[in-house]
Amino acid sequence: MALTIFILRLAVGVLTLPIYLLNFLGVWSWICKKWFPYFMQKFTVMYNEQMMSKKRELFSNLQDFAGPSGKLSLLEVGCGTGANFKFYPPGCKVTCIDPNPNFEKFLIDSVAKNRHLQFEHFIVAVGENMHQVADGSVDVVVCTLVLCSVNSQEKILQEVRRVLRPGGAFYFMEHVVAERSTWNYFWQQVLNPAWFLLFDGCNLTRESWKALERAGFSKLKLQHLQAPLPWELVRPHIYGYAVK
Known part of the structure; x- marks a missing residue:
């Protein structure tokens, strides 16, 4: 199995060699930062349509974590195009963080x-x-569809716990690696290096639920699901929230 994956990775690498060369020259990262927001604008419309019920379920109790004033102070990390805004309660105070300045418009x-x-x-x-x-x-x-692409899940979760008030909550929805011994897992392993380059550092093979379990939250509500998406590779998902 490992040898087959290695050989197929080489074949995919040959097919995507121009992108690897651009990346080696330092050009691809610049191109990716420019075009990725346009891709995400289209992708998140489709994603929200397919995941509407799950997102509504996920964010249904956001207001329960509002402070004494009754106004909810919310920080979205890896905000992208603001695709989650429609699910936030009225009057919610929103601050956004993203490493790509091209998302601002x-x-x-x-x-x-x-x-x-x-x-x-x-x-x-x-x-x-x-x-x-x-x-x-x-x-x-x-944080939605972000833990797949950060450099360190441990560090970002430490930062999340730092900025949260005691009793505050971290909400997440992420695609993750498929179950072992499935064809989906096999193709995730084969395509991950090329996928990482094409989609701005996104990983297909992360077990993000393990990082959440180790993060030190007082309570973790986490569910696995097969998302109703057209791309098999990103159907395995986790979603839920954790309380500081």
């Missing part, structure tokens, strides 16, 4: 379409280093 459009929110500001930063956000300053942190 898409965020502005999403803010204009979601007047029920109180948008605070957009911070260009990686989730592993959110020093612009004070300790214990937010009620909720949201």
